[in-house]
Amino acid sequence: GGQQSSEDAPMDDVLKIVLILNGTLGDKSFFDSADNGMKLIKDKYGDKVLVKTIEMNYDETKWEPTLLDVAEQDWDIVIMGTWQMTEMLQEAAPDYPDKKFIIFDTEVDYSLPDMDNIYSITYKQNEASFLAGALAARVTTSDMPLANPEKMIGFLGGMDIPVINDFLIGYIEGAQYIDKDIKVAVSYIGSFDDSAKGKEMSLAQYSQGADIGYNVAGQAGLGQLDAAKDADRYAIGVDSDQAELFLSTDPAKAELITTSVLKRVDNSLLRAIDLHMAGKAPWGSSEILGFEEEAVGFAENDIYMKVVPAEIREEMDMLQKKIIDGDIVVSSAFGMSSSEIQALRDSVSP
Amino acid sequence: MFKQKKLFELFRTVLAIVIALIIALITILFASEEPGRALSLFLFGPMDSLRHFGNVLEMMIPLLFTGLAVSLMFSAAQFNLGAEGAFFLGGISATAVAINQNLIPFVHPVLSILAGGLAGAVFCGIPALLKVKWNASELVSSLMFNYVALFLGLYLINYYMRDVDAGAMVSFRLAETSKLVKLIPGTRVHFGLIIAALTVVAGYYFMYRTRWGYRIRLTGLNSSFARYSGIRTASVIILSQVLGGFIAGSGGAIEILGMYRRFSWQSLPGYGWDGIIVAILARNNPALIPVGAFFLAYLRIGADLMARSSDVQSEVVYIIQGVMIVLIAAESFLAHYRHKLVYREARKSATTGE
Amino acid sequence: MSDFFNIIFSVDFGYAVLRVTTPILFAAMGALISDKAGVINIALEGMMLIAALTGVIVSALAQSAGLGLLAAVIVGALVGMILAYFALNLKTDVILAAIAINLIAMGGTVFILFMVGGDKGISSSLPSKVLPRIDIPLLKSIPVVGPILSGHNILTYMAFLSVWVMYIFIYKTPLGLRIRAVGENPDAADSVGISVRKIQYIALTLSGALAGFGGAYMSMGYVSWFSKNMTAGRGFIALAAEAMGGATPHGAMFTSLLFGLFDALSNSLQTLRVPAEFIQMIPYLATVIGLVIYAANKTEQIKRIQAQKERQAGTKTEKGKTT
Amino acid sequence: MNNITKVYPNGIVANEGVDFSLRKGEIHALVGENGAGKSTLMKILFGLEHPEEGEILLKGNPINIGSPNVAIEHGIGMVHQHFMLVPSLTVAENMVLGSEPRKGLYVNIKKASTETLELSRKYNLAVDPSARIRDLPVGIKQKVEILKALYRGAEILILDEPTAVLTPQETKELFEELHLLKEQGSTIIFISHKLHEIKELCDRLTIMRNGRSQGVFNVADVTEKDISRLMVGRDVILEVEKGPASPAAVSLKVEDLTVVNDFGKKAVNNISFSVRKGEILGVAGVEGNGQSELVEILTGLQRINFGSVEIEGVNIAGKSIKDIRNLGTCHIPEDRMTYGVAETLDIEQNLLADKHDSSRFTGRILTKPKIIRENSLKLIEEYKIKCGSPLEEVKMLSGGNIQKVVVAREFSVEPKLIIADQPTRGIDVGATEFIRKRLVELRDEGSAVLLVSADLNEVLELSDSLIVMYNGEITAYIEDVKSLGEEELGLFMLGINKQSDSEIGRALHV
Numbered sequence A: 001g002g003q004q005s006s007e008d009a010p011m012d013d014v015l016k017i018v019l020i021l022n023g024t025l026g027d028k029s030f031f032d033s034a035d036n037g038m039k040l041i042k043d044k045y046g047d048k049v050l051v052k053t054i055e056m057n058y059d060e061t062k063w064e065p066t067l068l069d070v071a072e073q074d075w076d077i078v079i080m081g082t083w084q085m086t087e088m089l090q091e092a093a094p095d096y097p098d099k100k101f102i103i104f105d106t107e108v109d110y111s112l113p114d115m116d117n118i119y120s121i122t123y124k125q126n127e128a129s130f131l132a133g134a135l136a137a138r139v140t141t142s143d144m145p146l147a148n149p150e151k152m153i154g155f156l157g158g159m160d161i162p163v164i165n166d167f168l169i170g171y172i173e174g175a176q177y178i179d180k181d182i183k184v185a186v187s188y189i190g191s192f193d194d195s196a197k198g199k200e201m202s203l204a205q206y207s208q209g210a211d212i213g214y215n216v217a218g219q220a221g222l223g224q225l226d227a228a229k230d231a232d233r234y235a236i237g238v239d240s241d242q243a244e245l246f247l248s249t250d251p252a253k254a255e256l257i258t259t260s261v262l263k264r265v266d267n268s269l270l271r272a273i274d275l276h277m278a279g280k281a282p283w284g285s286s287e288i289l290g291f292e293e294e295a296v297g298f299a300e301n302d303i304y305m306k307v308v309p310a311e312i313r314e315e316m317d318m319l320q321k322k323i324i325d326g327d328i329v330v331s332s333a334f335g336m337s338s339s340e341i342q343a344l345r346d347s348v349s350p
Numbered sequence B: 001m002f003k004q005k006k007l008f009e010l011f012r013t014v015l016a017i018v019i020a021l022i023i024a025l026i027t028i029l030f031a032s033e034e035p036g037r038a039l040s041l042f043l044f045g046p047m048d049s050l051r052h053f054g055n056v057l058e059m060m061i062p063l064l065f066t067g068l069a070v071s072l073m074f075s076a077a078q079f080n081l082g083a084e085g086a087f088f089l090g091g092i093s094a095t096a097v098a099i100n101q102n103l104i105p106f107v108h109p110v111l112s113i114l115a116g117g118l119a120g121a122v123f124c125g126i127p128a129l130l131k132v133k134w135n136a137s138e139l140v141s142s143l144m145f146n147y148v149a150l151f152l153g154l155y156l157i158n159y160y161m162r163d164v165d166a167g168a169m170v171s172f173r174l175a176e177t178s179k180l181v182k183l184i185p186g187t188r189v190h191f192g193l194i195i196a197a198l199t200v201v202a203g204y205y206f207m208y209r210t211r212w213g214y215r216i217r218l219t220g221l222n223s224s225f226a227r228y229s230g231i232r233t234a235s236v237i238i239l240s241q242v243l244g245g246f247i248a249g250s251g252g253a254i255e256i257l258g259m260y261r262r263f264s265w266q267s268l269p270g271y272g273w274d275g276i277i278v279a280i281l282a283r284n285n286p287a288l289i290p291v292g293a294f295f296l297a298y299l300r301i302g303a304d305l306m307a308r309s310s311d312v313q314s315e316v317v318y319i320i321q322g323v324m325i326v327l328i329a330a331e332s333f334l335a336h337y338r339h340k341l342v343y344r345e346a347r348k349s350a351t352t353g354e
Numbered sequence C: 001m002s003d004f005f006n007i008i009f010s011v012d013f014g015y016a017v018l019r020v021t022t023p024i025l026f027a028a029m030g031a032l033i034s035d036k037a038g039v040i041n042i043a044l045e046g047m048m049l050i051a052a053l054t055g056v057i058v059s060a061l062a063q064s065a066g067l068g069l070l071a072a073v074i075v076g077a078l079v080g081m082i083l084a085y086f087a088l089n090l091k092t093d094v095i096l097a098a099i100a101i102n103l104i105a106m107g108g109t110v111f112i113l114f115m116v117g118g119d120k121g122i123s124s125s126l127p128s129k130v131l132p133r134i135d136i137p138l139l140k141s142i143p144v145v146g147p148i149l150s151g152h153n154i155l156t157y158m159a160f161l162s163v164w165v166m167y168i169f170i171y172k173t174p175l176g177l178r179i180r181a182v183g184e185n186p187d188a189a190d191s192v193g194i195s196v197r198k199i200q201y202i203a204l205t206l207s208g209a210l211a212g213f214g215g216a217y218m219s220m221g222y223v224s225w226f227s228k229n230m231t232a233g234r235g236f237i238a239l240a241a242e243a244m245g246g247a248t249p250h251g252a253m254f255t256s257l258l259f260g261l262f263d264a265l266s267n268s269l270q271t272l273r274v275p276a277e278f279i280q281m282i283p284y285l286a287t288v289i290g291l292v293i294y295a296a297n298k299t300e301q302i303k304r305i306q307a308q309k310e311r312q313a314g315t316k317t318e319k320g321k322t323t
Numbered sequence D: 001m002n003n004i005t006k007v008y009p010n011g012i013v014a015n016e017g018v019d020f021s022l023r024k025g026e027i028h029a030l031v032g033e034n035g036a037g038k039s040t041l042m043k044i045l046f047g048l049e050h051p052e053e054g055e056i057l058l059k060g061n062p063i064n065i066g067s068p069n070v071a072i073e074h075g076i077g078m079v080h081q082h083f084m085l086v087p088s089l090t091v092a093e094n095m096v097l098g099s100e101p102r103k104g105l106y107v108n109i110k111k112a113s114t115e116t117l118e119l120s121r122k123y124n125l126a127v128d129p130s131a132r133i134r135d136l137p138v139g140i141k142q143k144v145e146i147l148k149a150l151y152r153g154a155e156i157l158i159l160d161e162p163t164a165v166l167t168p169q170e171t172k173e174l175f176e177e178l179h180l181l182k183e184q185g186s187t188i189i190f191i192s193h194k195l196h197e198i199k200e201l202c203d204r205l206t207i208m209r210n211g212r213s214q215g216v217f218n219v220a221d222v223t224e225k226d227i228s229r230l231m232v233g234r235d236v237i238l239e240v241e242k243g244p245a246s247p248a249a250v251s252l253k254v255e256d257l258t259v260v261n262d263f264g265k266k267a268v269n270n271i272s273f274s275v276r277k278g279e280i281l282g283v284a285g286v287e288g289n290g291q292s293e294l295v296e297i298l299t300g301l302q303r304i305n306f307g308s309v310e311i312e313g314v315n316i317a318g319k320s321i322k323d324i325r326n327l328g329t330c331h332i333p334e335d336r337m338t339y340g341v342a343e344t345l346d347i348e349q350n351l352l353a354d355k356h357d358s359s360r361f362t363g364r365i366l367t368k369p370k371i372i373r374e375n376s377l378k379l380i381e382e383y384k385i386k387c388g389s390p391l392e393e394v395k396m397l398s399g400g401n402i403q404k405v406v407v408a409r410e411f412s413v414e415p416k417l418i419i420a421d422q423p424t425r426g427i428d429v430g431a432t433e434f435i436r437k438r439l440v441e442l443r444d445e446g447s448a449v450l451l452v453s454a455d456l457n458e459v460l461e462l463s464d465s466l467i468v469m470y471n472g473e474i475t476a477y478i479e480d481v482k483s484l485g486e487e488e489l490g491l492f493m494l495g496i497n498k499q500s501d502s503e504i505g506r507a508l509h510v
């Protein structure tokens, strides 16, 4: 459920926006972030907008009916995310030409007819992960208090699937950019729920010599943060600023989360509505957002400032600039076959 | 007397539903500012448009298959929980055939469904074989095999069927020739419903009107007696599990062919457990499977509509479902009154009979 | 390959096995007690989940890990009673009732988490407590064994202790005797004035309490928060472990450890160059293989003995004939 | 007990206004047909069932027996028709179950054992406290059951058909023990279908029929014939009329058969005999002397170890149960609830078990419901199975009627060889008479009958010729049973006497 109910919307000049999530809230990842986007919009525009978030759960057969339901209802803009929604949207959108659709984290095929009421947003998470990889490489070779001599860093993925691997590839490239000899221990939990298993796997990585890990496994990845505390090692969070999660309840743990790679769906949605209000929204096309648009980022919080030595931070800023300027081009896992990815993983395996 | 008992059963069920609804309402009161609207969405939402009612029928299809599969397996007194894995593997195998672009319509879905069914049959047959040969608990082995099925299936998709141009771990698109036709315009109700209906009818006849069904039931009710009567119980057990697996596997195949563009499950879809619910509600009787499946599907869709269109948390629907299922299946609910009724009747017939 | 051996012969690995085994062991003991009383408890999964959430909420409110544990165990027991009420009083099929409880637990925990913590995924906003780890003074200083056995969460020790307690309880105490009698022949128990329903109530309640320990370990020991569906099938694995262990406390402990061993192995082996899916399969496949080997051994043994006896008897018969 | 009425949830009125009274120190028999309501009445007295109407007075005071616990407190003990023991527990554990002596938190097993021993000495019921129930023969189990009731301080002891599973020797022993109990002040209610036992043991008797009491009588004042008339409502012929047998060709031939059981013991040791068409061959012997194993081999339930068995000229080694049945064999099993029926299945389907796939009842694919219904109605009528409809579950029937279902099914195949294992165990005189008559009829129609029974009367009355088994071996072959006295038979059964090999060899009819 969301904040307001739809039916009793009074005036016509209110912009009615609905977000349909093909999952549930609480993922500490981009569904939560998208929901937060709706809050940002509401905060900024107040009574001029009506917003609502609908969770469709993970049962894929429920998504299409929901999409059609909301398309038929009195909403002006329908927002959804992930690649899984694209084909449904491509089929549905032409039937509702007076409605607008925003889809994030993927893009529709604009070569198809009548796609001009859809705006697609994708993110350069591989670029942000590149920075995480570079940071991890610097940390493991540094003389920071919890670093060890082994040149080994960890990666904890939820499942062996393209989105996760897109993070992985950026991470590997970032690490190798710093030092070709860096080894990356890669584990997949096989689930996005099982944080205990996530912890177990991270502990195994730490005990095998990794001194910093990067988790990209939703809720299950949080196990890595616990593991970092147990093993006294560093961690890198993902999607939202994970240090913030624990800052008040478990500061000791928060101190080990050097930074988090951010995927700011919220910012990108607010930006989209801003553009729409200004009449400049690029309906009928797609945008890839990155550091510049603050759609991806690197959590430069107090802990980052405190824990990471200044010269490393400076180098990170420099790398970020190089990426923005196009001096560094980061590859993407989308379009790679499973065996190619496997080969890449094997090449850096400890 | 007989009629009165039936009436009483009806009354009992209605009352159980009413009580479950009251509990649901109380839960909703906690979760919602507009409980009345939420409840009415829950109750009547599935009937307020053709599409919504279509959703109920769509959801019934997999439940009919797994419900029937489970009831067949349980009828032989085998506690095989493999319907879950069989359904999943059925979907995978069907996908392997359905992504093939060079087959002709009609033949294509038939082959895909057969592939799904075969995968399911093998999958559920293994625990039965282990049971018959070495007396290894089918409960344990099927439960563990479900996880194996999940990871095996994911591996097959990931390494052999994944569309690298897609932005998620999904298979290639299913060929148009493989899809099951839609039956009702404006809904996604597909030909699978007809197959399911035929399967259920066939299942009923199989269980109650054929020698094989008889053997399965007899073996399930008393295997010593079945053996004594000249029935080879080991093969009967295997037959029932293989058949159940075949039905569950076909169900998975049909679900994929009817409802999906590509294979995209990343975890076990849960229809095997739902099948257990349906089978127990139907007391393993295929004739009652549609009732159980409709009930569960209606409950799910109503709950979804409520969560979607009101402010009720979607998780609340699990609570309501659980309470409803438990109360409706409660055999002793109002047993006291039933007994009073029986007693009165017996007295009456005793006095008039003399 | 030497890496492989380095991993499994490391101290950390041994330590991990015990850690992974703990929640399963508790739940397996829960499965055992209800099994002994003749009711199968498929609701362990849901019970653990509910207890895990309870532990977190109460320990955060009371600022005491001990109270959190207590509450988790009590709530686990309560859920056991509810299952008993439906299965025994209302005569709902016990499997169906348990599936319903699992459903309710799945949704209800998230719902309550949202009401209490304002978040649907994780309880990190609650200042919950974790149960302490315990160093065992003398043991600790022994090389290799010390670091493997010492320094675990208190619940890990309690889990292994519970096996022993269970053994005493089931085989030595009057209540245990009654539980076994009820499970094996309820009519016989009934005929000597034992209330079958009461005994099964007690067993399911204890089963819930044990699952409660397992749940508390998940959220207050294993990790330090509650997250959605965090038990991730451990309740079912426990069920399997109990059945595979031949429904005895020590058998169940052994099989839980076996599962723990293979789970820990699969966690450590991801660096091997094998697709992740195969490594994720290991614990489950190993369990089935273990089960089959155990069962096959037993049947083969019986056959062998039978054949041997036949041979012996046969030679005697032959002799008897000729003389 | 005054005016007791009990209606079961399925609407069956098991007791209707029953009055029942006991005098202190008597042995009171309760008799009636199967399903007359005896067990129900006793279960009410023991608190296992609750009546809709009526009251129970103990020594003049109304008491409310809500559960067996209350009954036990009032000094009522019950030995059930079917054993109420936990097989994996020891005798001592079974004894004390529910009222265990304690030592701290533990069960005081030592005390349980010594108390068991003391009690067993006091009442002359010898048992070994540390033996596991599952390893004990039925006679001992029965003793444990009685001791269990006595351990709980029973002054009123209800015995529901305690002799149904006992051998004559064991029955005799039991009666001595019951007399001893009576002398020591106990009151006993005794249920049995064997009227001679009642004559021998009891002081008074209450007769039940159709859920009502037919009155109380002094045992001395009524004859067995009177009792059976009051029970059944007509005269019952207690002895089967049967003409002399006219044996024809051999139907079953057993040669040098040896069976090794799971403990490596030779349960059947090198026996040979044959059964001819048109004769009833009895197998006499104390239970546990190889009869069950022999029957299991003959019916294919167990694999042959050594020796050969031919049925209708076909060697059955390696043949399935189905094959053996197809040779024209039928089998009335000893344990009807395990092997004879599926309790929760209806009567009609139970009647079909062995012939569900015969072309008469099943077409190429579907079964033929009409013919099946005709068949079940015919059998129900022919065998006088007391039931509401063919669709009633078998478990709703009384034990005797369940047995009739088994017999009806087995006899309806025009059997060439009938293997009847304890065919009348625990069923009332009416049903017993009926089944015996059918056996003789079938013999006269040319079937070969192998009759295994622990009931000496039955063996002596029904058999044309007889083999006696002791310790897995045949100790005697009696060609003409009429010439045999009970005393002589007893000596063979106990293995004290044994015929010469050549005499026994005649059993093979070569």
Ligand SMILES: Nc1ncnc2c1ncn2[C@@H]1O[C@H](COP(=O)(O)OP(=O)(O)OP(=O)(O)O)[C@@H](O)[C@H]1O
Binding pocket: D008, D009, D010, D012, D013, D014, D032, D033, D034, D035, D036, D037, D038, D039, D040, D041, D081, D396, D397, D398, D399, D400
């Ligand atoms: N638990 C029960 N539920 C339903 N009906 C029952 C139940 N127990 C007994 N009956 C019915 O009550 C009637 C009387 O049964 P009861 O046990 O008293 O007979 P009985 O005299 O002991 O017979 P038997 O000689 O076979 O032991 C039977 O017709 C039976 O069908």
Ligand SMILES: Nc1ncnc2c1ncn2[C@@H]1O[C@H](COP(=O)(O)OP(=O)(O)OP(=O)(O)O)[C@@H](O)[C@H]1O
Binding pocket: D010, D034, D035, D036, D039, D040, D081, D161, D395, D396, D397, D398, D399, D400, D401, D426, D427, D428
């Ligand atoms: N669950 C049940 N439902 C209906 N009737 C039952 C049930 N259980 C027992 N009965 C009936 O109770 C009566 C007595 O049951 P019991 O088991 O004592 O029969 P029985 O004593 O074996 O018969 P018999 O004296 O011929 O051996 C029987 O008449 C049986 O039909």
Ligand SMILES: [Mg+2]
Binding pocket: A139, A140, A141, A147, A148, A149, A150, A151, A152, A210, A211
């Ligand atoms: Mg390092």
Ligand SMILES: [Mg+2]
Binding pocket: D038, D039, D040, D081, D160
């Ligand atoms: Mg009786």
